[in-house]
Amino acid sequence: MPGFVTDLPWNQTIGDPVPANTPHAVSVSLPTWKANVAYEEGEAWILDKMQCGYPRFFIAKPIERLAQAIVRQHGDQQSDKAMLFPTHSCAIRCKDFFHRQQPKIDLSSLHILDYVPHPEKGPSAQSKKVLPRVTALVYPKELWPVAKSFWQHTGEGISSRQADFCQKAFDDGSMVEASTVSPSGTPRLSKGPRRYQKHVSVDYGIPPAAITNGHADGNGTATAEVGAPDSVQFVEERFGRNLDVTFAAQARLAIRKRIAGSLSANEDLPLSLEKPSDTDAVNERSRDVPGFSVDDVYLYPMGMNAIFHSHQALMHARGELPSVMFGFPYVDTLKVLEKFGPSTTFYGFGSAEELDDLERRLEAGEKYLALYCEFPGNPLLRTPDLKRIRSLADKHDFAVVVDETIGNFLNVHVLPYADVVVSSLTKVFSGDSNVMGGSLILNPQSQYYGILKRVLESEYEDKQFAEDSIYMERNSRDFITRTHRINHNGEAVADILRSHPAIKQVNYPKYGPTKQYYDACKLPTGGYGGLLSATFHRMEDAEVFFDYLQTEKGPSLGTNFTLSSPFVILAHYNELEWAAKYGCEATLVRFSIGLEDNEVLRKTFESALSAIPKGDRT
Template sequence: MTFENENDVEVGETLPPMTEHAVSVSLPTWKANVAYEEGEEWVLSKMKTGYPRFFIHKSIERFAVDIVEKFGKTGERAILFPSHATASRCLEFFNRQAPELNRQHVRILDLVPEAEKARSEELAIISPKISALLFPQENFSIAKAFWQHSGEGISSRRAEFCHNLFKEGILVDLATLSDSSRFCKGPRRYQKKISVDISNSVDKPNGTAETQDPTQFVEERFGRNLDLSLTANAKLAVRRRIAGSLTADVGLPEALTLEKDIERTRKVADFSDDDVYLYPCGMNAIFSTHRNALATKGQLKSIVYGFPYIDTLKVTEKFGPGCLFYGFGSSEELDDLEKRLESGERFLALFTEFPGNPLLRSPDLERIRSLADKYDFYVVIDETIGNFLNVNVLPYGDIIVSSLTKVFSGDSNVMGGSLVLSPKGKHYATLKRRWEQDYEDNHWAEDSIFLERNSRDFVSRIERTNANAETICNVLRTHPRVKQVNYPKYSDTKHFYDKCRTPNGGYGGLLSATFHTKEDAVVFFDNLDTVKGPSLGTNFTLSSPYVILAHYGELDWCASWGVDANLVRFSVGLEETSKLVKIFSHALEAISD
């Protein structure tokens, strides 16, 4: 059988190719993934981008360099944040990691629009401000660790927009301004009762509201005539989609006039989209959850249950008194936890994924909820992999987090995260008060417009990826050289998944496989004609030697938790099913030769 590769993307190219704000990057061979982790120049020199929390986008770095050139000292570097509060948290992290550095060495510079120079009607809505943390360049690893773990950093679109303001002299040092010159920033919250103007987004007589393409008007350089009045409406539409009350694939003006989708709204009494909060990325939602949990309960250890995404564990280890890690996600570990609780140990919160990444195992949420109610700890569930159309985990959690960067967006060109408070939880009133006091809306306006547009066909995409993933799973399971396929439908934890599965829900678009030998894994991966790189949930099938890429420095530790270094993870896309079958069958044939 002849087979032509259609997805040969050069190492270091953005995924999708030639996409300025892409959130994935091509690492097309096993060798390229290892070389990236080992810092080999033939890969690093070609990297046009990377996953945004691990790779500081070049537009962000250019802006940081210009800030240091104007305001910094010799030998300094800067890292950029969307607000003074977020930069202050990085400063606190610096103080803990390098207490020998004083305020002369590490300091915050706040850049805001000067009222006299700014076009205030436009900029009042978008609130373009930057807080830069300046520090000695030899301490960059501290700043980079905070950036990665917390997700607090700015987006590449914010950097690009604000950098142009900076070069035009509109964005200036806040400390140099008099009170009368200070620009009034936009609203802290985006509650619909104060900031959403549906009349601004309905069809105009000339049809301009519906015919103008957001992709076109958002991606132009500064000086463009942005329809920034769409920002608040876009955020509301996104929050309604996360709530499950907006599922129609329609334009923004019509979306905000539709009756709520009662069938898909999350099934918890008194739940509304006012309990949904947007964040710059999913990890920032997790970081904020942990930070606010500590603020309401005090310095208690957390529990991380099930093998987690890497930075969830790092957040609980580095930003508090530590955690109790149950990496298998087993019933025996819950037995151990129950014994500890019965003996008097107390915990802050239990963090878990539903299902887990990359083993796709599902935790026993019913038992976890019972323990939490009895022994008074928060339950935090990351539903990124399952997503709310497939599973309803809200009845079991106090806080539900998700990465909107993934399947909710699909287009791999914008970051976002969400957090949902459950009104059913006994801690709801405490948590709601805390979020109303602490929450900053730092999701950049242009990113929100893209996220809203990308997520309109969320429902139909989920149905397609569910079906495609099940088919690919069956192709892999029948091959003798495949050791194990990990997928919720075929896991020994399927009954826990099914307890939360919605009436029309499937088992998701993510699966992984291991092989009997490393050689087979490498040959299969290198012959698999999909694009290959970090992230998941893209509209195109995306493959990765996940453990190599996420845990290269701790492979033995992963193996101790049953996570094979030679695991290959597949995020299945929207391609024609028969085509995907041919692609995976061809790669399997390569290891049979």
């Protein structure tokens, strides 16, 4: 394994946030091939340098600090750990997951603790300020792998911003465990520390969640849409316990309108909300889906959380039937279907032959809950035949759930072929790599629309923390212009890589046998996106190229800056042989192309390619 390139200046950032000096960064620097392998093997020299990580794979330090403080207060530091969630129902789902994964577990060892505003020290129930609240599931340390699995697969955990916010309230006593508050609202007298408190189901001091535009505000505060100034200075000054919940509600509404296509103005709140709908955007976004509106858009704290809840909602609506995963997926989508449903049929190539096999099964009487697919897939960028899938679904009664994160709804229009569309807003919608978010869209023309709407009316919780919503809204205002530039840059980099003999294959929606399926859903003004990957003939070539490449390097995608990763090493290190069967070889490097000057990008990639030793690659 080449080691001399680790001395290059751009490779001296191991474990740093990406972007640099970002307190709530979504990515982390793993700048060399060796660093990625060491991370996967759990070597101390790399883990000790990790200041942050991708939020579903790495428990952020603010979250860990608050969890440890709660264990010190209500658990045993030697034997317990805690997982933190935005709502009580999330903790219940985690507890149920423990029981499914470990049927012999002693359920009395699992304790749910709800933290709520102190009735005297915290904000009043009528306050327009965001209220501190968090739910902890305290569990035995030996069950950490199960807890981590739930955290990673479902995206149900709190964000680092919420942890920071609640830590301040915890430290000064303005947020307390619910059982320490009496029904009258006065603190209960305590005779000293107790290991656990009996759960109290009512969050005293928190009013019922208000409803705004059909959505409950998961922060337990009124969400009346009142005008509020919006500027960087205003938002920064109001962070902390002075954040006005009405401003957060406006941000969420703006995000949903932006996703629906009825808001494209790059302007401050509330001015942008007061403008009439952008009719051109509406017609383009919903031209084939009559009845579609902002009320069909639901927000989640992470993209994977939207996928998880789409599966939960479908099982609520249709029963616990098996699902289909079509195409090689992002790892956790398949895990959600496998671990939270009865069974899963996996078609890893996403080919016509696999659709033939599915059709034979359906004709033989097999029943399915839903077919999940990505448009296009990650990291091979293959595109499913949505028209044929839709035809099979209509004939044989199963739902179609499409993850459009990679294509994104400014490039492709998949809603007419889907019952549910999910997306990670963390990616290009945000771009700044400093906040997580997800969305779920219902197709009003779906046969399941009515029942899914009823399920979501009773089960949906708006769990995205207020500060995260504000960051997401601000980041997404220039989503349209950024997308067009990223499309242009993505094509340019793909062409550079395709011309080099060291590269075995470039994966990009514009090229390859599935281009026709992408083009069938591509909007007239859309492009092929900024995500691509390249497989090298030789491992040593991939390593040298990656180490010499002067881009940011770490997990995630859709960033405003180019971000590179040896994706298969990072996502499938313990199953490399399995991944290779589906074309995901260990030499694959994935690139998320950003907003850099096109000429700068060209020189960056050509320079790294020139570092590859010339020689026989057969």
